[in-house]
Amino acid sequence: MTASADPVAFSDPVYREAVVDLLAAVGYGEVSAFERLAEDAKLAPTLEDKLALGTFASQQLAKAQLICARLAELGTDPFAMMETFRDGFERFHAHTAPSDWWEGLVKAYVGDGLANDFYREIAAFLDPETRELVLTSLEDTGHAGFVVDRVRAGIEADHRLAGRLALWGRRLMGEALTEAQRVAADRDALSALLAGGVDMPGLDLAAIGRMFARLTDRHVERMTGLGLEH
Amino acid sequence: MTASADPVAFSDPVYREAVVDLLAAVGYGEVSAFERLAEDAKLAPTLEDKLALGTFASQQLAKAQLICARLAELGTDPFAMMETFRDGFERFHAHTAPSDWWEGLVKAYVGDGLANDFYREIAAFLDPETRELVLTSLEDTGHAGFVVDRVRAGIEADHRLAGRLALWGRRLMGEALTEAQRVAADRDALSALLAGGVDMPGLDLAAIGRMFARLTDRHVERMTGLGLEH
Numbered sequence: 001m002t003a004s005a006d007p008v009a010f011s012d013p014v015y016r017e018a019v020v021d022l023l024a025a026v027g028y029g030e031v032s033a034f035e036r037l038a039e040d041a042k043l044a045p046t047l048e049d050k051l052a053l054g055t056f057a058s059q060q061l062a063k064a065q066l067i068c069a070r071l072a073e074l075g076t077d078p079f080a081m082m083e084t085f086r087d088g089f090e091r092f093h094a095h096t097a098p099s100d101w102w103e104g105l106v107k108a109y110v111g112d113g114l115a116n117d118f119y120r121e122i123a124a125f126l127d128p129e130t131r132e133l134v135l136t137s138l139e140d141t142g143h144a145g146f147v148v149d150r151v152r153a154g155i156e157a158d159h160r161l162a163g164r165l166a167l168w169g170r171r172l173m174g175e176a177l178t179e180a181q182r183v184a185a186d187r188d189a190l191s192a193l194l195a196g197g198v199d200m201p202g203l204d205l206a207a208i209g210r211m212f213a214r215l216t217d218r219h220v221e222r223m224t225g226l227g228l229e230h
Numbered sequence: 231m232t233a234s235a236d237p238v239a240f241s242d243p244v245y246r247e248a249v250v251d252l253l254a255a256v257g258y259g260e261v262s263a264f265e266r267l268a269e270d271a272k273l274a275p276t277l278e279d280k281l282a283l284g285t286f287a288s289q290q291l292a293k294a295q296l297i298c299a300r301l302a303e304l305g306t307d308p309f310a311m312m313e314t315f316r317d318g319f320e321r322f323h324a325h326t327a328p329s330d331w332w333e334g335l336v337k338a339y340v341g342d343g344l345a346n347d348f349y350r351e352i353a354a355f356l357d358p359e360t361r362e363l364v365l366t367s368l369e370d371t372g373h374a375g376f377v378v379d380r381v382r383a384g385i386e387a388d389h390r391l392a393g394r395l396a397l398w399g400r401r402l403m404g405e406a407l408t409e410a411q412r413v414a415a416d417r418d419a420l421s422a423l424l425a426g427g428v429d430m431p432g433l434d435l436a437a438i439g440r441m442f443a444r445l446t447d448r449h450v451e452r453m454t455g456l457g458l459e460h
Contacts, residue, residue, distance in 0.1 A: 031281065031284070038271075038287070042265065047312055051291070051309075062288065
């Protein structure tokens with residue numbers, strides 16, 4: 001059991017709860033990404049793109065399995081823990097249902113990019129083993145390059161696509177921030193992890209502000225990478 | 231290139247075409263199984279079952295990738311070849327859209343079981359390397375056991391389910407045979423493979439009849455395994 005292999009961090013019940021919450025959020029996010037990518041695969045214009053999206057979907061599910069295994073090791077019911085994040089993710093998806101192949105591509109790229117950046121920021125506050133698992137779980141498996149390639153070619157073929165997708169990217173960012181704030185407000189342990197504790201360094205309001213500035217910068221970089229105004 | 235590694239079989243262009251057709255059919259069937267299982271995963275009553283179905287879906291896609299690699303090795307465009315089987319599969323799926331979680335489970339089990347039995351029968355007529363690939367591609371990865379477990383528990387909880395699913399199983403069998411006959415009529419090379427040639431043993435009408443009897447027997451066994459009348 002890692003709780004005993006890493007007694008300092010996990011002896012703090014608030015820390016432990018924060019780690020379980022974080023892993024459960026990452027895990028549900030991956031299950032949800034699987035579902036969304038499998039759904040997007042249906043809209044693929046070619047069988048080759050369908051297989052590519054399906055493969056990205058499968059990789060998300062494989063990552064979710066690793067998270068489940070770790071949640072079980074920590075003595076929790078992985079499915080029950082992940083389930084507590086269902087509403088937040090489903091609300092986000094209900095508000096951002098893509099209307100076509102292009103919106104689906106951009107959503108996966110922007111949404112996963114943003115979520116991954118956020119989890120990476122949080123990972124700095126974790127014990128090494130959990131950090132390693134979270135970072136592995138966020139590794140890009142070629143998906144971002146695929147989206148950039150397809151969207152740039154799409155805009156090349158039809159320039160009007162750029163304006164529509166730029167608006168769509170802004171809307172996704174807004175919806176994601178709304179949900180992230182809701183989650184932060186609901187999860188005391190996660191917020192406490194970010195805020196630090198007696199013997200843990202944390203973030204003050206200014207530092208949280210800087211973190212959001214970094215997340216926004218990276219979002220802008222991603223949109224630019226797609227060839228879109230932000 | 232296997233064409234030179236196995237010159238005897240592949241020097242016959244009709245044989246080669248039959249193998250390409252067969253692999254393309256198996257491959258498209260796996261892509262299609264991925265899509266259907268991912269769709270069924272949405273209906274899963276628990277997150278645990280959703281992950282299980284998602285994992286079975288991913289395994290189908292991984293198998294399709296193997297088939298694609300082999301089709302490319304044989305010098306064909308795997309996507310173009312698989313595409314030629316789209317209509318048959320889509321017609322079958324359009325006629326057998328499951329109305330709920332249970333019908334989805336039974337469809338995957340009965341449909342894949344029947345298709346796999348059929349491909350196994352054909353595999354007997356193949357060169358060893360192709361046979362090996364086809365048989366590996368058909369290996370059950372735990373999916374059948376999962377369906378049997380869930381459906382038996384479902385019938386235990388609600389006995390009325392048994393009658394409805396038994397009817398559903400018969401309908402699936404009928405639709406599958408209709409599509410299989412259509413494919414056989416369209417694909418001369420595949421039919422020729424079954425019928426044999428100058429230096430290849432084939433099936434006469436009586437042997438084809440016996441093959442269908444075996445397929446039906448196994449279908450009945452599967453339905454009995456689910457606890458259903460056939």
